[in-house]
């Protein structure tokens with residue numbers, strides 16, 4: 698536990714949260730400042746900064762709980778869809794340094810956009826560079 702971390706404090710029960718589901722290794726609770734009603738966060742109980750830091754078994758547990766909770770969130774707020782996303786690192790907008798997946802209920806008429814709308818332009822990556830990037834990712838795994 699990182700005693701400075703707000704999500705560790707939620708796991709420890711030191712600060713309140715609307716917990717909606719939990720397992721041995723993961724917890725789901727309502728976001729305190731929801732983007733839409735039902736906005737839920739899913740976290741590992743242990744403190745890891747980014748997805749990259751999470752061990753395989755904990756990652757499976759977090760994704761499993763996320764998978765379990767998504768349909769329940771949609772049903773609870775009568776949403777036909779959800780945006781599911783991790784801000785994975787400060788450069789991607791992560792503010793709380795304890796890895797968390799967002800489940801944001803969406804409706805077709807909420808006036809908001811898909812995650813592709815984060816970017817105004819696309820870089821136009823050529824075929825050769827695409828092949829190089831794919832090969833580099835394969836080599837890094």
Ligand code: AMP
Pocket residue numbers: 703714727728729730731738783784790791792793794
């Ligand atoms: P991110 O920008 O991906 O790090 O998102 C952090 C999220 O945590 C934001 O959506 C906040 O509203 C949410 N948050 C911050 N503090 C709390 C808290 N005490 N309980 C529940 N959610 C929180």
Ligand code: ZN
Pocket residue numbers: 699702703704705706743744745794795
């Ligand atoms: Zn933490």
